[in-house]
Every structure is written in C-alpha cells, then in structure tokens.
Amino acid sequence: MLAKRIIPCLDCDLGVPHGRVVKGVQFKQIRYAGIPWELAEEYDRQGADELIFLDITASHERRETMAKVIEKTSENVFMPLTVGGGIRAIADARTAFNSGADKVSVNTAALKNPDLINDIAKYFGNQACVLAIDAKRRYGREPGREMVDTPDGECWFECSFYGGREFTGIDAIQWAIEAEERGAGDIMLTSMDRDGTKDGFDIELTKAVSDSVNIPVIASGGCGNPEHILEVLRDTNASAALAASIFHFGEYTVGEVKECLRKGGVHVRM
Amino acid sequence: MIAIIDYGMGNLRSIHNALAKVGGNPVIVSDSNALLDADADAVVIPGVGSFGDAMRNLTPFSDRLFDLVDSGTPLLGICIGMQVLFERSEESDAAGFGLLEGDVIRLPDGVKIPQMGWNELTIRSDTDLLAGINDGDFFYFVHSYYCVPEDERVIAATTDYGVDMAAVVEKDNIHAVQFHPEKSSKKGLKILKNFVEMVKC
Numbered sequence: 001m002l003a004k005r006i007i008p009c010l011d012c013d014l015g016v017p018h019g020r021v022v023k024g025v026q027f028k029q030i031r032y033a034g035i036p037w038e039l040a041e042e043y044d045r046q047g048a049d050e051l052i053f054l055d056i057t058a059s060h061e062r063r064e065t066m067a068k069v070i071e072k073t074s075e076n077v078f079m080p081l082t083v084g085g086g087i088r089a090i091a092d093a094r095t096a097f098n099s100g101a102d103k104v105s106v107n108t109a110a111l112k113n114p115d116l117i118n119d120i121a122k123y124f125g126n127q128a129c130v131l132a133i134d135a136k137r138r139y140g141r142e143p144g145r146e147m148v149d150t151p152d153g154e155c156w157f158e159c160s161f162y163g164g165r166e167f168t169g170i171d172a173i174q175w176a177i178e179a180e181e182r183g184a185g186d187i188m189l190t191s192m193d194r195d196g197t198k199d200g201f202d203i204e205l206t207k208a209v210s211d212s213v214n215i216p217v218i219a220s221g222g223c224g225n226p227e228h229i230l231e232v233l234r235d236t237n238a239s240a241a242l243a244a245s246i247f248h249f250g251e252y253t254v255g256e257v258k259e260c261l262r263k264g265g266v267h268v269r270m
Numbered sequence: 271m272i273a274i275i276d277y278g279m280g281n282l283r284s285i286h287n288a289l290a291k292v293g294g295n296p297v298i299v300s301d302s303n304a305l306l307d308a309d310a311d312a313v314v315i316p317g318v319g320s321f322g323d324a325m326r327n328l329t330p331f332s333d334r335l336f337d338l339v340d341s342g343t344p345l346l347g348i349c350i351g352m353q354v355l356f357e358r359s360e361e362s363d364a365a366g367f368g369l370l371e372g373d374v375i376r377l378p379d380g381v382k383i384p385q386m387g388w389n390e391l392t393i394r395s396d397t398d399l400l401a402g403i404n405d406g407d408f409f410y411f412v413h414s415y416y417c418v419p420e421d422e423r424v425i426a427a428t429t430d431y432g433v434d435m436a437a438v439v440e441k442d443n444i445h446a447v448q449f450h451p452e453k454s455s456k457k458g459l460k461i462l463k464n465f466v467e468m469v470k471c
Contacts, residue, residue: 001430003388003408044455049388071283078288079455080410100283102453125319127384127412185386214382239387269388269408 003269004233004261005049005240006254007218008247010036012055012069012085014062019069022056023196023245033248037073043247044077046254049269051077052105052188052242055085056163063092067099074100082130084188093120097128105130105188108161111168111175114182121183130218131184134160135172135205136192146173146212150204157205164192172205173212180213187217188242194222201232201241210237218242226252226260233266271295272469273310275335277319277327285316285348288452292463302330312469313338317349317450321374321415322362324350332367339369344443346465352439352446353417361415369444371420377413381432384414389449391427391437399445399464400426400438407457409437409449416448 010021010033021033033039040051051073055066063086070083083096084105093104104124110116110131120129135157141147145156157172176187189209191202201219210217216239219232223243232238246252258268272289276282276298289296296314299305305313313335315328328335339345347355356366359374366374377383388408393400409429416435419425427438429448437448445465451458 001390002385003390005387074283075287076291078284078291078452078458080453097281098283100281100287102281102284127386185384216382216386239382 001267002239003049003267004238005218006047006229006257006261006268007050007052007240007242008039008043008048008254009052009054009220009242009244010039011244012036012053012066014055014057014065014069019065021248023248031245031249033245036069037077039248040073040077043254044079047258047269048079048254050080050082050240052082052084054105055083057085062086063095067095070096070099070101084130084132089116090119090123093124093128097124103128103130103185105132107132107134108163110179111159111161111170114178117179117182117184121185126183126185129184130186130188131176131179132188132190133172133175133209134164134190134192136160136167137202137205145171146208148173148204148208157208160192173208176209176213176217180215185215186240187213187215188220189217191221195220196245197222198224198245200224200228203232203235206232206238207236210239216240226257229257230261230264230266233261234264271297271308271310272312272314272466273297273299273305273308274314274316275305275328275331276300277324277331281318282316285314285452288459288462289314289466292459292466294462294466294469302334305331305334310338310343312344312346312465315345315347315351315354317347317351319350320361321350321353321359321366322364324354325362325364325366328354328367335367339444342443344465344468345445347444347446348452349413349448349450352448353415355444355446356417356419359415370417370424370439370441370446373418374415375418376415378432384412385431386412388454389429389431391429392434393427395426395440397426397438397440398468399440399461401464402460403427403457409447409451409454409458411449413448417446
C-alpha cells in the first residue's frame with residue numbers, strides 16, 4: 001500500500017554564497033535555519049520521503065546557485081528532490097533536472113502562461129511537474145466561484161502569485177482541475193491564511209482541492225505540530241504533507257511525526 | 271566499470287551518484303560505440319521517459335546490449351528500463367527487447383495514475399540482489415504501466431497498488447526493478463550495492 005509522504009520544505013535564500021535555508025512567517029519575516037544540503041542530509045537520516053527546495057529570491061541570477069545546491073545535495077541524498085521558485089521556462093526546468101532534481105514546481109509562470117505545465121509534462125513527464133498554488137480565503141458568495149463551507153462561513157479560494165505579493169482573481173479549485181488536465185503530476189497547495197501561523201493546515205481548502213482532482217495533493221501551510229499533519233492526512237484526501245519550521249528549528253523530527261501518524265492509523269514509511 | 275546507458279531523456283546524475291556512493295565505477299555512455307569501447311562489466315538501463323521514446327533511443331544500442339547479455343554481463347533495468355526488457359507495452363506500438371517474456375500493461379482503474387510514492391515489497395525469492403531487504407521495506411515508485419511476466423518464476427518481489435504486480439524480476443544475469451533504487455534512500459542503496467558486488471564477483 002502506498003504510504004502518505006512527509007516532505008520537509010527548504011526555503012532557500014540564494015543571495016549568499018552556497019545559499020541558506022530560511023523560514024518566513026505569512027510570506028514576510030525571515031528566520032535563518034541552516035545550510036541547504038546539510039539540512040537535507042539530516043532529513044534523510046530522519047526518514048523524510050521527499051524534499052522541496054524553494055528559491056525564495058526567485059531571480060535569474062540565482063538559478064546557478066540553486067543548481068549547485070541540488071548538485072551538492074544529490075551526492076549524498078537519495079530521495080525525490082523538487083526545485084521551485086523562478087522556474088519560468090523549459091530551460092530553467094532543464095537546468096534543475098541536469099543538476100539532479102526529479103521534479104520542478106511552478107506557480108507564477110504557470111498562472112501567466114498555463115502552457116508551461118503542458119510543456120514540462122511533455123518534455124519531462126507528468127511526474128516531473130508540480131503545480132504550486134498559494135491560496136487565500138475570500139469570504140462571501142461570488143458567481144462563478146467554487147464555494148466551500150467553513151466554520152467561519154462560506155468562502156472561495158483565490159490564487160496568489162509573485163510569492164504572495166499579488167492576487168490573480170483565479171479560483172484555486174478551478175485552477176487545480178485545469179492543471180491536472182494540462183498534465184501536472186502533483187499539486188502543492190499552500191494556505192496563505194495559515195502559512196507560518198502554526199495553527200494547523202486549512203482542512204477545508206485541502207479537502208476541497210484533493211476531492212476535486214485525481215492527482216496527489218501536498219498539503220502545506222500552518223503546520224505547528226505532528227497532530228496537525230495527522231489531522232490533514234486523516235481527514236482529507238491529501239497524499240502528502242509539507243512542513244518547514246517544525247523540522248528546521250528542531251522542534252520535531254520527521255521520525256516523531258511519522259510515529260504520531262502511525263499511531264493515528266495513517267500508513268507511513270517507518 | 272558499470273555502463274549507464276544515456277538515451278537522452280533526462281536526469282542520470284542520481285543513478286550515477288548512487289552507484290559511485292556504493293563503491294561502483296559508473297560511466298555514462300551516450301552512444302553504442304562508446305558502449306562497445308567501454309568494456310563494461312555491467313550495464314544499467316536507467317528509468318526516464320515513455321516506452322516508445324525509450325525504445326526509439328535505445329535501438330542503436332541493441333546489438334551491443336544483446337551481446338553483453340548473452341556473454342553473461344549483469345544487466346540492471348530500472349523503471350522504464352525494466353519495462354523495455356519485455357516483449358511489448360500497451361503504452362506504444364514499439365517492440366520491446368524481448369529479453370524477458372511478457373507484456374507491460376496500464377495500471378488498473380480505481381487507483382491514481384501514475385503510482386507516485388513509497389510502496390512496500392513482498393519478497394518471493396531471497397536472491398543476491400535482495401540480500402538485506404525485508405518484506406515491508408519501502409521503495410520509491412513512479413510509473414503508469416507495469417510488467418506481467420509470462421513465467422511467474424522470474425518475479426523476485428511484488429508490490430500492491432490496485433493489483434499485486436512484479437516489482438523485481440530476475441532471470442540469470444538479467445535484473446530489473448520497477449521502483450527507483452537511486453531514489454529509495456538506504457534500502458535503495460543496499461540494492462545497488464548488492465548489484466555492484468555481483469559485478470565484482
């Protein structure tokens with residue numbers, strides 16, 4: 001039986017030599033967490049199932065630095081590696097794959113040019129294309145939106161781009177469905193309302209998207225403890241959960257999270 | 271040295287790094303002459319791309335590959351590199367190498383396709399390749415099609431994803447795995463180490 005995946009996310013500031021892992025709070029304040037490949041090796045020892053490296057600077061000049069980070073990581077870490085942030089074209093994706101990445105995640109560039117999803121899927125396979133969605137709750141009924149009931153009232157979810165700085169008017173659930181049709185292999189779904197809060201995942205968002213598509217959904221944003229991961233993997237159809245700060249700052253190990261999941265009846269790789 | 275066949279379809283760094291990590295001496299070969307010159311002790315067909323593309327790009331290597339297999343050189347096929355060893359696939363009209371008898375068919379309805387993630391092995395035979403691997407150990411799979419060998423005896427291990435399918439097949443010097451050992455952390459490295467040791471013997 002396929003196991004649910006636990007994915008530490010390494011937000012990389014590539015503006016310093018060799019890069020460093022940082023963590024933002026609700027897409028803003030920044031804390032320093034460590035050197036990317038050292039953290040990656042530590043998460044491998046702890047039993048992580050996959051790693052995501054996000055270039056939060058997302059600029060062209062930094063692409064080679066990210067390639068170096070992945071090259072260095074893939075010398076000693078043997079699990080699926082995803083690179084995101086600043087992937088704008090097939091050439092960016094190829095640079096990532098040549099450095100040892102298995103998947104790329106796209107967000108802003110795909111919202112601006114949806115054919116990028118088709119192109120990545122065609123050249124490198126569906127499994128290599130992760131669509132990242134940053135979604136924010138919008139309360140109040142609007143025509144043409146996928147409305148979702150939540151304890152705080154009815155809302156729809158709006159996609160954001162440029163790292164949460166701008167909004168698109170695009171409905172996140174509809175965008176996820178379109179991305180699947182275009183050939184995305186995974187949806188990495190981040191709740192902007194929860195990201196960095198440690199209040200737990202947005203269950204309604206995760207449930208709505210994972211019930212609407214037939215590709216794996218990676219729940220992201222808001223993880224504060226192992227019980228939050230148990231909740232989202234038990235109560236929604238998400239295939240994986242992503243967390244950053246609970247791992248980076250040594251609050252919990254991946255092993256502790258998996259032990260909590262196992263006891264809660266979620267199938268994980270121990 | 272271990273020749274990794276580069277058929278022009280993507281990331282070979284992981285398998286190269288993984289074989290080097292476990293004491294192998296991998297060399298990426300990009301054309302059939304290089305494979306001829308390489309004097310390979312073993313050959314790896316890595317797993318990237320679709321069946322039709324893989325066969326089209328692998329065909330120039332086929333004569334040399336058959337010679338190596340006939341002479342007893344260990345071969346390891348990974349993922350699509352396993353599937354091309356069979357006779358045919360539902361994914362493409364292109365014929366496979368036919369080194370193993372059987373078909374490659376699409377995963378059943380009712381499961382998410384591709385299978386992507388970590389799944390468990392059920393061991394059927396304790397082969398050298400699977401030394402140190404136990405029932406229930408997890409490996410990383412990414413695939414939409416699976417192999418159905420005509421002779422069930424070649425199946426060394428299975429995995430369950432909507433159907434109980436061949437995950438490891440072995441026949442004489444031919445070894446093949448549906449999962450990606452180079453992406454399966456310690457247990458994956460163990461399998462590659464077992465393969466490297468087979469080569470040294």
